[in-house]
Amino acid sequence: MPQMTIAEALRQAIREEMRRDERVFCIGEDIGVEGGFGGAFTVTMGLSQEFGHQRILDTPISETAIAGVAIGAAVCGLRPIADVQYGDFLFCMMDQLANQAAKLRYMSGGQVSVPLVMRAPVGATSRGAQHAQSLEAFFAHIPGLKVVAPATAYDAKGLLKAAVRDENPVLVFEHKLLYGAKGARAEKGALSPVGEVPEEDYIVPIGQGIIRRPGKDVTIVATLLMLYRALAAAETLAQRGLEAEVIDPRTLVPLDKALILQSVRKTGRLVIVEEDNLTNGWGAEVAALVADEAFDWLDAPIKRVAAPDVPPPFAPVLERAYVPDEDKIIRAVLSLF
């Protein structure tokens, strides 16, 4: 089975979906320009050669137009895959996503659907406060939007294909440090979660989490880059005799509540790790869920490991202190025993 980076897996997903369904097209900034970047992180590199500029649409720097055009096209029969260069730019198109894409179906009494995909890179990578945020919670809060966050190459392909085929707006959050540590736009400090990706067509159903590492003593819930830090922490904890079960929800909306509850009922302890700021993050929602529905199984308080409530800093030394790391996760786990 071929080994791929996440960037390669995403590209293959787009290519397969565009070959499968001529209604699928890509829209965004710098995605198909000859001699250009293939998107900020190379995901759409080479696609305009195969599909032409009528289906790989390079836009002006107009995030509101990207979202609005994608919405109008989706309502009228196309399947847009839109992207923003950095997740932070989603705020530029917030009205279109929060007031339009999320609500058109409901407020029309179910007359229309908005099958659009919005891909957005997140994560702090020495670019300062406006190219670094983890925005999943903003969108998880809005009824009508689905939110996925693939952390492996297999999931990247499968979830993106599922998103394209979904009848609803889906935000796909990708982590800048997980695209792959090679190529022209490789990030300093990037992990390279190369993984096996089947050549054939498959999807990863939206709404299904996965146990990345089984364990009996504590449950750690983490997505994207934090998943890898949680797995590293789990290895260290294992050397000290604690077996952590690491869960990757993969989808934040709809959340695989059953998987998380089942795990906590087994382990009795829960640590949630997110790269977003602590207050009102999606981790708080997971904590509330478990407090509501698995309180009697808890042997210790629920802990969250998240970025402090400050904007992402630039200086690498500060950024390292900002983004949760293996040590913080280990300390949080140990505090429960």
Add this chain to the structure above:
Amino acid sequence: MREALYTTFTLRADDLPGEERLVELYRTMVLIRRFEETVNELYMEGRIPSTLHLYIGQEAVAAGVCANLRQEDYVLSTHRPHGHALAKGVSPRAIMAELFAKATGTCKGKGGSMHVGDMRVGMFPAIAIVGANVPIAAGAALAAKMLKNGRVAVSFFGDGAANEGAWHEGLNIAALWDLPVVFVCENNLYAASTPFKLAFKIDCVAQRACAYGLPGVVVDGNDVLAVYQASQEAVERARRGQGPTLLECLTYRQCGHSRSDPRTYRSREEEEAWRQRDPIRRLRERLLAERPHLAEQLRHVDEEVERIIQDAVDYAEASPLPDLAELYTDVFQEG
């Protein structure tokens, strides 16, 4: 010099549409007027739960533009959508029922006045965030272009929308990609209470078209025949694949912005002057002067419209309220 930035459309009196179309334009305007007058009375009586943004005075724009559209063409509207919906062929019963918050409304009672629409006749659920429908209309037009189905999209908005970022991004991309869309600005001189002159350094919205490389046309928005002719050119241009047009219709909102607006920011004299230019009165007087034989037909139209409106009110009142289970449906499409 400024005139070169845009075109002022003048009615071609020798090129008027046939009588059937003339009566249809009259009928659409009267239907809108009587619908709005009726829902205003119902609102005053407390029988309609939400606020209303009435279209009274602007009927020539919706009627004139939509008469050039096919059923499968798209119309995108605003917080003031009743006129556009009626002109596009949405059932008066369903719009009325939506205003009454009934299960039989266009949106099953989940949208309300500001979101009426019926995609079966090309009427998008109306979009009540100012300027937001402009890029979405561009997207609808992109779909028409890519699917090669010959459809055209029309985005209606007020003068206020032209100062929103979404408007500028949408116009630019539509012009850039030669999308089959017509941008219809209903310049009614006020954005809520703010006069045009407090919001624009320039004289008219159409002046901005040249900045994006599309034609800008100004037309008397209270002359339904001029709107009809000007929008016909814009719609045909779009359908031929020659790209968008910005058509600015100069008109006047005879009522307040919403039902709570006392209109203390403008004079009664100004309002009276615009009432003298009322679009329905103008067409009626013109038709009766030039074609007196139509008098009886117009009277029939008036009577027919009264029946339609009464039927819509009866239908809405008799309709059931939404089932409480509806609260939870239509958030996502399953499957």
